[in-house]
Amino acid sequence: xxxxxxxxxxxxxxxxxxxxxxxxxxxxxxxxxxxxxxxxxxxxxxxxxxxxxxxxxxxxxxxxxxxxxxxxxxx
Amino acid sequence: xxxxxxxxxxxxxxxxxxxxxxxxxxxxxxxxxxxxxxxxxxxxxxxxxxxxxxxxxxxxxxxxxxxxxxxxxxxxxxxxxxxxxxxxxxxxxxxxxxxxxxxxxxxxxxxxxxxxxxxxxxxxxxxxxxxxxxxxxxxxxxxxxxxxxxxxxxxxxxxxxxxxxxxxxxxxxxxxxxxxxxxxxxxxxxxxxxxxxxxxxxxxxxxxxxxxxxxxxxxxxxxxxxxxxxxxxxxxxxxxxxxxxxxxxxxxxxxxxxxxxxxxxxxxxxxxxxxxxxxxxxxxxxxxxxxxxxxxxxxxxxxxxxxxxxxxxxxxxxxxxxxxxxxxxxxxxxxxxxxxxxxxxxxxxxxxxxxxxxxxxxxxxxxxxxxxxxxxxxxxxxxxxxxxxxxxxxxxxxxxxxxxxxxxxxxxxxxxxxxxxxxxxxxxxxxxxxxxxxxxxxxxxxxxxxxxxxxxxxxxxxxxxxxxxxxxxxxxxxxxxxxxxxxxxxxxxxxxxxxxxxxxxxxxxxxxxxxxxxxxxxxxxxxxxxxxxxxxxxxxxxxxxxxxxxxxxxxxxxxxxxxxxxxxxxxxxxxxxxxxxxxxxxxxxxxxxxxxxxxxxxxxxxxxxxxxxxxxxxxxxxxxxxxxxxxxxxxxxxxxxxxxxxxxxxxxxxxxxxxxxxxxxxxxxxxxxxxxxxxxxxxxxxxxxxxxxxxxxxxxxxxxxxxx
Numbered sequence: 116x117x118x119x120x121x122x123x124x125x126x127x128x129x130x131x132x133x134x135x136x137x138x139x140x141x142x143x144x145x146x147x148x149x150x151x152x153x154x155x156x157x158x159x160x161x162x163x164x165x166x167x168x169x170x171x172x173x174x175x176x177x178x179x180x181x182x183x184x185x186x187x188x189x190x
Numbered sequence: 191x192x193x194x195x196x197x198x199x200x201x202x203x204x205x206x207x208x209x210x211x212x213x214x215x216x217x218x219x220x221x222x223x224x225x226x227x228x229x230x231x232x233x234x235x236x237x238x239x240x241x242x243x244x245x246x247x248x249x250x251x252x253x254x255x256x257x258x259x260x261x262x263x264x265x266x267x268x269x270x271x272x273x274x275x276x277x278x279x280x281x282x283x284x285x286x287x288x289x290x291x292x293x294x295x296x297x298x299x300x301x302x303x304x305x306x307x308x309x310x311x312x313x314x315x316x317x318x319x320x321x322x323x324x325x326x327x328x329x330x331x332x333x334x335x336x337x338x339x340x341x342x343x344x345x346x347x348x349x350x351x352x353x354x355x356x357x358x359x360x361x362x363x364x365x366x367x368x369x370x371x372x373x374x375x376x377x378x379x380x381x382x383x384x385x386x387x388x389x390x391x392x393x394x395x396x397x398x399x400x401x402x403x404x405x406x407x408x409x410x411x412x413x414x415x416x417x418x419x420x421x422x423x424x425x426x427x428x429x430x431x432x433x434x435x436x437x438x439x440x441x442x443x444x445x446x447x448x449x450x451x452x453x454x455x456x457x458x459x460x461x462x463x464x465x466x467x468x469x470x471x472x473x474x475x476x477x478x479x480x481x482x483x484x485x486x487x488x489x490x491x492x493x494x495x496x497x498x499x500x501x502x503x504x505x506x507x508x509x510x511x512x513x514x515x516x517x518x519x520x521x522x523x524x525x526x527x528x529x530x531x532x533x534x535x536x537x538x539x540x541x542x543x544x545x546x547x548x549x550x551x552x553x554x555x556x557x558x559x560x561x562x563x564x565x566x567x568x569x570x571x572x573x574x575x576x577x578x579x580x581x582x583x584x585x586x587x588x589x590x591x592x593x594x595x596x597x598x599x600x601x602x603x604x605x606x607x608x609x610x611x612x613x614x615x616x617x618x619x620x621x622x623x624x625x626x627x628x629x630x631x632x633x634x635x636x637x638x639x640x641x642x643x644x645x646x647x648x649x650x651x652x653x654x655x656x657x658x659x660x661x662x663x664x665x666x667x668x669x670x671x672x673x674x675x676x677x678x679x680x681x682x683x684x685x686x687x688x689x690x691x692x693x694x695x696x697x698x699x700x701x702x703x704x705x706x707x708x709x710x711x712x713x714x715x716x717x718x719x720x721x722x723x724x725x726x727x728x729x730x731x732x733x734x735x736x737x738x739x740x741x742x743x744x745x746x747x748x749x750x751x752x753x754x755x756x757x758x759x760x761x762x763x764x765x766x767x768x769x770x771x772x773x774x775x776x777x778x779x780x781x782x783x784x785x786x787x788x789x790x791x792x793x794x795x796x797x798x799x800x801x802x803x804x805x806x807x808x809x810x811x812x813x814x815x816x817x818x819x820x821x822x823x824x825x826x827x828x829x830x831x832x833x834x835x836x837x838x839x840x841x842x843x844x845x846x847x848x849x850x851x852x853x854x855x856x857x858x859x860x861x862x863x864x865x866x867x868x869x870x871x872x873x874x875x876x877x878x879x880x881x882x883x884x885x886x887x888x889x890x891x892x893x894x895x896x897x898x
Binding site: 162163164166167169170171173174177178180181184185188189 | 534585660661785788789791794795796798799857858860861864865
């Protein structure tokens, strides 16, 4: 019972890690995305740079994912 | 290879009489980057004026472009090249003017006809309406006390106007309603206001006599004749198009060149009798350039002023207009394909490392590692090769480059390291509770085991989402990150050494480097102390049949020394950083070093996320197709419909993963270059080397030039 509870806790923790990090990334990306679309409308050559900025905050969710992976696989 | 081409500054001096000849030679050399003369830069010199022939050339160019537009000649029109001497002699013998005359006559006729046809059509429309009323055309006008109002209406105004005068109306919702009202002059305003309530819109009654029907017939005959004539003129235009397209395209190119050459003097310094041109030339070509110009144009003298070194001091001490040296990237055919991501950031400065070569190594490598699957790699390679062969647009070419070279790496990793295709291992064994299919199992090929087992790690390859390998993969990505960042920090110091000398260079960029090294050592020691309780790390790693395993073990004392060394190095680095950038930067640099290293775990995280999706999709789709469970004990079969749906699902879902792989794999691989790696050393904002030259569009053949 205790083992099952622990496994459940780990699963919840992993889910929270990815989910919350995802929300953080989303918050950051929404502003960047809006600005990027504006920039691309003015000059379509900005597409490459805009995409680059777009993936910058994805680091946050990747950290979350890594934590989740560590939680699930190594605990 | 790493630093841009070295540049020399030359000065070309000559008499104004030979400026045209000189211009010609400069454009042919294609290695002269002109330095624009600024007003009052040198006493006694003024900016030149355009050559006398250039305004004539510009005028002719305008005519040629106008004709091209009217005749529908554009850059896609295929033409036979005309030799340079031929086109020049044609242009000087006023061919442009005579052709313009010929073309204008035809085009004017075409325009007139088009105008006439439009007018006739409008008249026809009105007459068609009027034909429905029983009134002759000459009855509409010519009264002294009566006014006529003729036009279309939306509703029938007959009743409202009944007591005012005579009303003729033909109401037809489909074809439009027409009304003709005859009222006394004094009632005109009143009638108009009533009519406007019914949506009245006046039409012009064509002049003429007799019934509108007869007039309509006449207009129709006229229209037919005009259309026929237009067809003839259209054919004549086509003949003109065929006849003159070669000349027009070639003269377009030639005149554009002449116009540009003719305006060259406004960028250089001149006096009444002489001109002076300052320019940058790649150092290896400087001697040849001097020789060529002096040999080809007599009376012009070329002096190599300086071979600019990369020291910051040389640039600071130079005259304002000679401060910035243009950057000419030096790359082979393959690495040149990767200039795009570098340029996306900025053009490298003259005195800093051009990161293109490093990007060309790491970008495809990272992309390939993240994809790491033979099944996705092969379409990538094919699509990339296709794009490289046929794509012209630089954006598409850049994407094709990454897909092709990244695809090759993805194949190598997929085949030799992960041992999988489309999310399934080639070989392996069914495990209790797992949902893994293997190709050997699906296809019933047992002999695959011997082949793949001989070089794949642990006999079946690294599983991206196997608990057994996750730790190893994460550590591996961190090691890759450390190596990549290490290169970045070293390049930063090298750049500053080139610009300022080693001492200053190290003082400026050595601090972050030492903090980074310290953080790595600290992390290493702490990792051993806290996570690996037996203080030993055995990292089994086989790749391409090579044994790259690591086995390390330390005693407590040794780990303490490493920890101490790490802290000491961070402290030294912190002092350097505090001196060069201020105390606040210490914290930033330390956090940066940690964060950047961990950022490379995305190499594994993205691979895992795709492997996870592939696993789930395979479970759904293959389960439907084969009706089999991964557990051989539960065999079954499915109907033909399920097989078809399963197969479609299989294709669509894998296509989705494949597309995501381009986006996430490509962008994250690029991001690791541009953000984590290049921020360490790259300053950019250089000026690109743009020599005087013409892009030949093959409308002029160079045969004669070569013979001469």
